Amino acid sequence: MSVYAIYFSPTRSTEKIVKLLAKEFGTYGEIDLSKQNSGENVRAFKEEDICIFGVPSYGGRVPAPALERMKKMKGNKAKAVLVAVYGNRAYEDTLLELKEQVDLCGFHVTAAVSAVAEHSIMHQFARKRPDAKDKKELKAFAEKIAHKIKSGDEKEISVPGNKPYRKYNGVPLKPKAGKDCKGCGLCAQVCPVGAIPAESPKKTDKSKCISCMRCIQVCPKKARKVNKLKLKIASMKMKKACEDRKKNELFL
Ligand SMILES: Cc1cc2nc3c(=O)[nH]c(=O)nc-3n(C[C@H](O)[C@H](O)[C@H](O)COP(=O)(O)O)c2cc1C
Incomplete structure (x- = not known):
């Protein structure tokens, strides 16, 4: 039996949460879907394997x-545990969309989790989450999931979400490099979708950019930013929906 932490996680909150859950099952392998070439190879699992799939919610959907x-x-028929990580607004159809894809790939979905993490665009929402309370809760979720798997309980789960899925057209916040950019190219190397040309890393191909904010997070010079005014307006619009502390959930 092997355990895998499989995640798409541009700013690494999803990665942290998936690993926190995976740890409860012992040692685990990692598959990082944030890497541009990570979908190229066929990966086959065995029925006894446990795969923990984590994605952030983007507009209530799974990032394309x-x-x-x-x-x-x-x-x-490997067992799958699904994790939707969201920035304290809502995750709407994320778990349902993830479940449908994982089902299509031939996994048996045995559990699902929604978990809150600091908003990767508007950091004032869910700041510093997952915090100690979240971590304790997520650990308890993992124990319950492990118990379900060990006991051979194959009960199908259902997750929240609606069809047709919410429309998602991306967010109009595309990071740009300012005068502090030294052209080191680190952002171009790690961009999940190749939106930053390696030969001119000051530019961003807006048609490819998914606004994941990874380039801002990794820039050693803090030279990449989104438009301040647009960010402020977006934050004001989101304030009401993101203010109160949202909960983590377990679906077994
Ligand atoms: C483009 C984009 C769209 C987002 N949409 C939502 C959303 O609809 N609801 C929400 O609660 N959080 C939303 N978030 C916040 C992320 O889901 C959250 O910060 C998550 O932890 C990011 O995961 P990562 O650190 O693994 O990249 C969005 C973030 C980005 C970058």
Whole structure:
């Protein structure tokens, strides 16, 4: 039996949460779907394997590159645990969309989790989450999931979400490099969708950019930013929906 932490996680909150859950099952392998070439190879799993799939919610949906990169996986009835990580607004159809893809790949979905993490665009929402309370709760979720799997309980789960899925057209916040950019190219190397040309990393291809904010997070000079005014307006619009502390949930 092998355990895998499989995640799309541009700013690494999803990665942290998936690993926190995976740790409860012992040692685990990692598949990082944030890497541009990560969907190229066929990956086949065994029935006894446990795969923990984590994605952030983008507009209440699974980020398109994450879905695309899962398509060549062959579940062969391996057990899947789904994790939707969201920035304290809502995750709407994310778990349902993730479940449908994972089902299509031939996994058996045994549990699902929604978990709150600091908003990767508007950091004032869910700041510093997952915090100690979240971590304790997520650990308890993992124990319950492990118990379900160990006991051989194969009960199908249902997750919240509606069809047709919410429309998602991206967010109009595309990071740009300012005068502090030294052209080191680190952002171009790690961009999940190749939106930053390696030969001129000051530029961003807006048609490819998914606004994941990874380039801002990794820039050693803090030279990449989104438009301040647009960010402020977006934050004001989101304030009411994001203010109160949202909860983590377990679906077993
Ligand atoms: C483009 C984009 C769209 C987002 N949409 C939502 C959303 O609809 N609801 C929400 O609660 N959080 C939303 N968030 C916040 C992320 O889901 C959250 O910060 C998550 O932890 C980011 O995961 P990561 O750190 O693994 O990249 C969005 C973030 C980005 C970058």
